[in-house]
Amino acid sequence: MKDRVIRFGVSLPETLSERFDALIKQKQYPNRSEAIRDLIRKVLIEEEIQQDEEVLGVLHILYDHHQRELSDRLTDIQHDYHEHIISTTHVHLDHSNCLEVILLKGRAREIKQLGDRIIAIKGVKNGQLYLTSRGSNIK
């Protein structure tokens, strides 16, 4: 199913358009249309998340792998929620620190709960969950 392209006009005061062009150049967008599409997709994705639709989650946690029982708890939780977990990437930052990025899918609210539970584990120094779209509604 091909997606038709709609074209429409936008009017901008010249001073605003000049400043926008400078920003576009700095951020290295190929043209205004692409920069504006990015702004539009961003607000649509914020709306998907607000509406508790099926979304993706990018959860990163920072922890010390010397912390006893931490990896066991992490593994247990990830198995409890296996249908929500897409994949896990692990980076050895230094002798003690690890960064783990866990990709999640599900309703916004469920994913937030799972994120809270993982971030709350003793030994997780810092964690943050970010939600984004599954992309099927965002062309």
Next chain:
Amino acid sequence: MKDRVIRFGVSLPETLSERFDALIKQKQYPNRSEAIRDLIRKVLIEEEIQQDEEVLGVLHILYDHHQRELSDRLTDIQHDYHEHIISTTHVHLDHSNCLEVILLKGRAREIKQLGDRIIAIKGVKNGQLYLTSRGSNIK
């Protein structure tokens, strides 16, 4: 000095444009052009703040006026920084709680410091500073 209006075309996949139109309607924008101008102004303002330009600050603090010495400290600080303070609005929320909104002007960094200092006063239950543009560059 009048500001010329620039008109240019934006192309969007139809599914994206339909969802954007639904959002515009929900947020009650008069048309696409106005919604897009709002998105553009928003990123330009974020950029002004990042660049430590002359900006405005909207600081709101929540406090209990029974707290001893609090109002004196608030007044002292506001006088120390009088050249940065535009105005203060005070609301009596209930028997003990007050909301105070302090409008500030100056470089982003200075205003942040002043905001930190006010929020840190004992008895200020919560405070948040938001920066925005002075408007002269944002048509």
Next chain:
Amino acid sequence: MKDRVIRFGVSLPETLSERFDALIKQKQYPNRSEAIRDLIRKVLIEEEIQQDEEVLGVLHILYDHHQRELSDRLTDIQHDYHEHIISTTHVHLDHSNCLEVILLKGRAREIKQLGDRIIAIKGVKNGQLYLTSRGSNIK
């Protein structure tokens, strides 16, 4: 009704506590306890907003008063929602620009809708709504 004070112990690795003390000093908090109370109140307020409780809104809008019909529309909307509007502060920034700060009360969701509607008015260059607590649950 007096509020009893609860005292409890927090343990921190020394390196973390040193960095926290440096931050506290920079932000000019009188002591650790006050800084920690501020962090706690902040997450409780975020929770109130999430739960759609009765909250306060601080809406700031930037606009050009030369824009035809803008002030009429602003006044009309403010009258439609008069039970949600506490007060309005107006600042003349320069020959054309105004900053208006509108203080609102009501359920988080209602206030967001009202904020959206005002920000969407043609001629409002930028607007942002921030929600905070009414303070009655935040000691």
Next chain:
Amino acid sequence: MKDRVIRFGVSLPETLSERFDALIKQKQYPNRSEAIRDLIRKVLIEEEIQQDEEVLGVLHILYDHHQRELSDRLTDIQHDYHEHIISTTHVHLDHSNCLEVILLKGRAREIKQLGDRIIAIKGVKNGQLYLTSRGSNIK
């Protein structure tokens, strides 16, 4: 080098402490101390990022792999900045959509520039960069 543990007292009004305990339970923290350590680490990490220290970046991008030349451009950029890129995880979301999570290291400012450049590529539907600590200063 072992890190000594510092213990200190925090006083809270009872109503605040009750609400904090409820939140802690909901977020499944094992105890108050761990919840407070998490709040402290979070502000310290925000400070590291503000100060342009050496940090980590978690960049996620959503794109349609049918988009011509996109993967080539992505690969080119990642090679240009190979010293900043730790790893890339790729997820096939559906017939057309991909989620890619790129882990980055470097000064906050450099990583932001690289993130901007990748997000601006035509065909990247949405992207977001989040910065966090390398953990060595955050016990």
